[in-house]
Amino acid sequence: MLxxxxxxxxxxxxxxxxxxxxxxxxxxxxxxxxLKDRVDAINVTDHQSSVMRFPSLGGCLLVKExxxxxxxxxxxxxxxxxxxxxxxxxxxxxxxxxxxxxTGDSIDVGDHKEAKPVFDLDSVQLLKMIRTMESGTDMGGSxxxxxxxxxxxxxxxxxxxxxxxxxxxxxxxxxxxxxxFQTQGIFDLASLRxxxxxxxxxxxxxxxGIIVLASARMARYMNENVPGIIxxxxxxxxxxxxxxxxxxxxxxxIAARSIAAIxxxxxCPGVHIMAVGNERVVPQILEAAGLVGTHA
Amino acid sequence: xxxxxxxxxxxxxxxxxxxxxxxxxxxGTCMTxxxxxxxxxxxxxxxxxxxxxxxxxxxxxAFAEYTLKRQCDPExxxxxxxxxxxxxxxxSLGCGIGVQAIAERFSELPVLPGVNTSFMGMAKESGVWDxxxxxxxxxxxxxxxxxxxxxxxTKGILNGPCAGTKNGKCEANKDMDCAWILIYKRLEKLQQxxxxxxxxxxxxxxxxPRPRRIAARTGVASGGEDGQLIA
Numbered sequence: 001m002l003x004x005x006x007x008x009x010x011x012x013x014x015x016x017x018x019x020x021x022x023x024x025x026x027x028x029x030x031x032x033x034x035l036k037d038r039v040d041a042i043n044v045t046d047h048q049s050s051v052m053r054f055p056s057l058g059g060c061l062l063v064k065e066x067x068x069x070x071x072x073x074x075x076x077x078x079x080x081x082x083x084x085x086x087x088x089x090x091x092x093x094x095x096x097x098x099x100x101x102x103t104g105d106s107i108d109v110g111d112h113k114e115a116k117p118v119f120d121l122d123s124v125q126l127l128k129m130i131r132t133m134e135s136g137t138d139m140g141g142s143x144x145x146x147x148x149x150x151x152x153x154x155x156x157x158x159x160x161x162x163x164x165x166x167x168x169x170x171x172x173x174x175x176x177x178x179x180x181f182q183t184q185g186i187f188d189l190a191s192l193r194x195x196x197x198x199x200x201x202x203x204x205x206x207x208x209g210i211i212v213l214a215s216a217r218m219a220r221y222m223n224e225n226v227p228g229i230i231x232x233x234x235x236x237x238x239x240x241x242x243x244x245x246x247x248x249x250x251x252x253x254i255a256a257r258s259i260a261a262i263x264x265x266x267x268c269p270g271v272h273i274m275a276v277g278n279e280r281v282v283p284q285i286l287e288a289a290g291l292v293g294t295h296a
Numbered sequence: 297x298x299x300x301x302x303x304x305x306x307x308x309x310x311x312x313x314x315x316x317x318x319x320x321x322x323x324g325t326c327m328t329x330x331x332x333x334x335x336x337x338x339x340x341x342x343x344x345x346x347x348x349x350x351x352x353x354x355x356x357x358a359f360a361e362y363t364l365k366r367q368c369d370p371e372x373x374x375x376x377x378x379x380x381x382x383x384x385x386x387x388s389l390g391c392g393i394g395v396q397a398i399a400e401r402f403s404e405l406p407v408l409p410g411v412n413t414s415f416m417g418m419a420k421e422s423g424v425w426d427x428x429x430x431x432x433x434x435x436x437x438x439x440x441x442x443x444x445x446x447x448x449x450t451k452g453i454l455n456g457p458c459a460g461t462k463n464g465k466c467e468a469n470k471d472m473d474c475a476w477i478l479i480y481k482r483l484e485k486l487q488q489x490x491x492x493x494x495x496x497x498x499x500x501x502x503x504x505p506r507p508r509r510i511a512a513r514t515g516v517a518s519g520g521e522d523g524q525l526i527a
Contacts, residue, residue, distance in 0.1 A: 077451075081498065103458045106450050108468035122453035125498045139498070157459035165480040168492050169456035176495065184459050227460030227467035 002041045002098045003151035006205045011263050012270025016043035019054035031279040036068035043071040050110025060096050075104025080120035092148035100153045101126040127176035153180035158195035174202045182272035185211035187231050207272040212255045215247035216240035256288030298326040298391045299425040300411040311408045315385035322363030323390035332411045333389025335363040367394025373401045439491050441482035448475035454496035
């Protein structure tokens with residue numbers, strides 16, 4: 001269980017799978033099979049970047065069925081408080097115990113730009129909502145027959161270019177009940193060190209987000225188009241310097257280097273690897289970072 | 297004020313096809329100020345429609361023009377009684393409220409919208425209007441330094457910025473300010489940053505079960521089916 005591992009003091013590794021665009025789940029299941037014994041938990045993203053996909057809840061059920069420890073990513077973009085609570089009841093009834101609470105990307109960055117954005121709640125209110133349900137009532141104040149219990153987490157952006165309001169929000173998330181954080185992608189360990197000086201006073205466990213870059217082109221694209229991402233020029237140059245077709249190899253090396261540094265410096269209790277479509281290389285990254293066979 | 301944009305001429309031309317005698321009706325309040333449907337725009341549209349008709353060689357329509365002080369006010373609508381007596385449709389350049397007010401007052405008269413009503417906003421500079429109020433019915437501007445997160449944050453969230461903000465701009469639009477960065481900076485100036493730290497519970501959407509009504513007079517019951525007040 002993720003909750004126990006968070007308290008164990010062992011260096012933790014979580015990763016995430018983007019579900020398919022369509023009903024064919026074979027690739028997702030393949031990723032689960034190859035990752036479940038190598039990482040502590042597997043997130044399934046919730047229409048990441050507002051692109052419609054197979055649902056996080058469905059993906060988490062598959063993770064569970066295939067022997068993995070799922071983290072249900074829940075955003076507030078597409079569901080109001082009734083739907084959010086109902087989904088969590090279903091998740092709990094089927095053995096899903098970990099939830100990552102997110103506001104969700106803007107509809108405008110996705111592939112259904114004409115859809116109605118919901119945002120009935122925000123991430124802080126979603127965390128509170130789950131704690132309310134755990135106390136035995138729903139948001140309408142009615143008693144629940146069968147009370148769920150979750151290990152809940154949230155995200156934080158240590159590399160935001162204007163950090164103060166992000167830190168305030170981080171504190172609000174902790175106060176609302178967040179037990180762990182999976183950060184946005186970290187590309188500059190100096191900013192992670194600064195953030196951890198602030199964050200380590202709180203009980204919530206911080207898993208540093210590691211985005212696997214596959215090419216200089218991808219890095220530039222992410223800088224332009226992915227909300228909040230800031231990849232330093234030095235890393236882009238490093239990726240651009242390798243010969244054609246070797247970008248992902250370099251990306252694996254960069255990711256492994258960051259993970260090893262975070263572990264060796266004891267900067268964070270663990271990492272969260274986001275391979276963005278390259279889930280198959282996560283085992284290689286763990287091997288390159290010297291993290292083989294310690295997780296199951 | 298209410299801000300709108302005139303519909304494309306082609307759309308208006310398509311809308312008026314079934315009607316011969318058409319009154320182009322401007323509105324002298326918000327629509328005049330936002331350059332979407334005042335006396336001047338009525339006159340321009342009138343000319344444009346006549347020109348288009350002449351070009352197409354299809355002389356099916358007879359146009360008249362007039363501008364009311366306010367289309368949303370029943371008192372002013374009475375001034376229309378004679379003017380609409382011999383028209384087949386009104387092409388209203390009032391906001392959506394004006395269009396509906398005319399439809400309610402003149403039950404047998406087709407009324408067509410000539411503008412797309414956009415938002416409640418203010419003039420930012422000449423020719424530029426910005427949305428500032430979502431009429432959410434539950435104002436929090438005292439807590440947010442006079443900057444509305446419900447309107448100006450694309451997600452309308454209440455507990456601080458999302459992680460998508462970059463260079464002080466919004467993830468949804470790089471030209472749009474992040475409302476929460478503006479709020480933070482203003483609260484800092486006002487020495488009220490503690491307001492950023494407070495937890496704001498989920499919004500109460502009960503004030504806005506549509507349609508809404510404010511009854512300043514006491515003893516006014518809710519509207520009947522025809523939208524008339526029941527005494």
